[in-house]
Amino acid sequence: xxxxxxxxxxxxxxxxxxxVIARRSGMSRNTVDRLLRLTEPPRYVRARQGxxxxxxxxxxxxxxxxxxxxxxTVIRERLRAEGYGGGLTILKDHLARVRPGFRAARAFQRxxxxxxxxxxxxxxxxxxxxxxxxxxxxRPSGWWPRCPGRxxxxxxxxxxxxxxxxxxxxxxxxxxxxxxxxxxxxxxxPRSWRPASPGRPTSKGHAExxxxxxxxSFLPLRGFDSLEDLQGQHDAWAVEVAxxxxxxxxxxxxxxxxxxxxxxxxxxxxxxxxxxxxxEARAVKGFVRVLTADYSVPPAYADRRLAIRxxxxxxxxxxxxxxxxxxxxxxxxxxxxxxxxHGRAGRLAREARDRLARGDVELPEIDLARYxxxxxxxx
Numbered sequence: 415x416x417x418x419x420x421x422x423x424x425x426x427x428x429x430x431x432x433x434v435i436a437r438r439s440g441m442s443r444n445t446v447d448r449l450l451r452l453t454e455p456p457r458y459v460r461a462r463q464g465x466x467x468x469x470x471x472x473x474x475x476x477x478x479x480x481x482x483x484x485x486x487t488v489i490r491e492r493l494r495a496e497g498y499g500g501g502l503t504i505l506k507d508h509l510a511r512v513r514p515g516f517r518a519a520r521a522f523q524r525x526x527x528x529x530x531x532x533x534x535x536x537x538x539x540x541x542x543x544x545x546x547x548x549x550x551x552x553r554p555s556g557w558w559p560r561c562p563g564r565x566x567x568x569x570x571x572x573x574x575x576x577x578x579x580x581x582x583x584x585x586x587x588x589x590x591x592x593x594x595x596x597x598x599x600x601x602x603x604p605r606s607w608r609p610a611s612p613g614r615p616t617s618k619g620h621a622e623x624x625x626x627x628x629x630x631s632f633l634p635l636r637g638f639d640s641l642e643d644l645q646g647q648h649d650a651w652a653v654e655v656a657x658x659x660x661x662x663x664x665x666x667x668x669x670x671x672x673x674x675x676x677x678x679x680x681x682x683x684x685x686x687x688x689x690x691x692x693x694e695a696r697a698v699k700g701f702v703r704v705l706t707a708d709y710s711v712p713p714a715y716a717d718r719r720l721a722i723r724x725x726x727x728x729x730x731x732x733x734x735x736x737x738x739x740x741x742x743x744x745x746x747x748x749x750x751x752x753x754x755x756h757g758r759a760g761r762l763a764r765e766a767r768d769r770l771a772r773g774d775v776e777l778p779e780i781d782l783a784r785y786x787x788x789x790x791x792x793x
Contacts (some may be wrong), residue, residue, distance in 0.1 A: 417449060418449050419455070420439060421435055421439065421441075421446055422450065424439075425450060465500075465504060465508075466499065467498075467500060467504060467508055470493050473492070473493065474508070474512075478509075478516040479516060482516040486506045486509055489505065489509070490502055490505055526663065527549035528678075529674055529677075530675055530679050531549055531550065533546060533549060534547050534549070534622065534625060536622075544556070546625075547622075547628070548624070550671060550674075550675045551664070551674070551675040552661060552663075552668055553675075554624045554628040554652070554656050555628075555652065556632070556652075631655070632648060632656075657669040657672070690723050690725050692722065692723055693721075694719060694721055694722060695720060696717065696719045696720070697711045697715055697716055697717060698716075699716065701750070702720055702731060704722055705724070706745075706746075706747045706748065707744040707745075707747075707749040708749070709731065709739065709741045709751045710751065710756040710757065710760075711738060711739050711756065712759060713756070713759050713760045718733055721733070724743065725743070727743055728740060728741065728743050729741045729742075729743050739753065741753065
């Protein structure tokens with residue numbers, strides 16, 4: 415590089431002829447000519463010797479085409495069976511360069527449904543309630559006061575089936591229990607319930623995305639005083655926002671798609687299904703535990719086994735077919751619901767037990783003459 419700079423300085427700045435430059439620098443005339451033809455200093459470029467990966471590039475490309483997210487350790491394991499003896503670092507460097515191209519080249523098929531073909535029920539964990547969505551019109555809806563107050567299990571799946579048929583008016587799909595084939599025109603009851611495979615687009619698809627839209631677009635930054643207040647806010651939001659949005663897939667609004675899809679759904683069953691939750695529990699110390707809250711019972715039914723019927727808004731307690739208490743349903747975890755009459759009767763019963771234990775019992779004076787009169791004794 416120093417020779418190149420010196421030759422250019424003597425020729426361009428000092429104006430010396432090439433023969434003089436060759437004599438001063440001790441170079442040949444041909445070397446001076448070659449240096450003057452170069453616009454940049456000459457650099458030594460080492461010839462590429464190749465990589466240990468070169469014989470396996472096609473095999474690596476085939477693996478990435480089958481699964482672009484396959485780990486480097488898995489690829490190395492496959493290559494070693496073919497004779498690869500290199501390390502993991504050069505393989506990771508190569509994958510970092512070529513993997514993005516395989517990911518971008520993958521194609522995905524859009525899932526679509528016919529009107530009335532499928533729906534999905536999901537269980538809201540942030541606020542106790544149910545959410546559902548239709549597959550064709552992408553109509554999201556929430557129903558908060560009408561959930562059993564706990565996550566669905568295999569034992570509660572029949573409840574979900576009855577509720578879905580009643581509320582959605584068609585065989586619907588559930589997040590935990592998805593669902594069902596297309597409804598029969600002669601019945602409103604789902605023919606079968608089967609678990610949904612997580613992430614399977616044929617059983618989830620737009621329904622799962624619509625339910626996600628409801629949770630991310632309606633619930634954040636929202637406050638409410640009661641579940642009725644939350645339900646009212648949801649109904650107003652659905653009409654103003656959710657049903658008014660336009661879908662590129664259908665070219666119409668959600669409300670327009672629902673007007674078409676609604677004609678493909680079965681009618682409400684007659685009579686309506688019984689969706690009340692029925693339980694049994696024993697009253698302990700004047701209270702009975704129902705789901706996540708404790709409800710008071712009259713003192714006379716303490717330590718008795720009670721039949722429980724849970725509706726969307728109330729809890730009914732019965733003993734041997736007779737209703738002994740009714741409470742407004744509470745969704746607050748570990749809440750204690752006390753009827754003032756039960757509390758007053760319990761206080762009086764405790765005071766009577768305390769007086770009896772102390773022997774402080776006041777009995778009215780008994781007139782025994784009336785018994786003599788009944789027996790005909792005396793005058």
